[in-house]
Amino acid sequence: MQSEPLAVAIEKSHDFSGIKVKNERDESVEIRSSQYVDDTNVFLGHVNMIDNCIDLIDRFGEASGSKLNVTKTKGLVHSID
Numbered sequence: 001m002q003s004e005p006l007a008v009a010i011e012k013s014h015d016f017s018g019i020k021v022k023n024e025r026d027e028s029v030e031i032r033s034s035q036y037v038d039d040t041n042v043f044l045g046h047v048n049m050i051d052n053c054i055d056l057i058d059r060f061g062e063a064s065g066s067k068l069n070v071t072k073t074k075g076l077v078h079s080i081d
Contacts, residue, residue, distance in 0.1 A: 006060045016049035
């Protein structure tokens with residue numbers, strides 16, 4: 001499976017945003033995804049964006065024949081107050 005088109009779709013989506021981190025020049029940059037071999041990690045700016053992200057992954061799966069492995073899927077929510 002070629003997963004680079006999924007990464008491109010995640011980066012270009014207007015349906016959700018990623019998390020903000022500082023780069024080595026202390027500039028704020030947005031990170032949305034990270035991929036290694038056949039694993040994809042998605043970083044969402046807010047928990048209410050999960051449905052939009054899953055919809056995008058499902059659409060990618062319909063087009064590519066790939067699908068989300070629900071048994072290996074994990075979520076981590078971090079709240080900043």
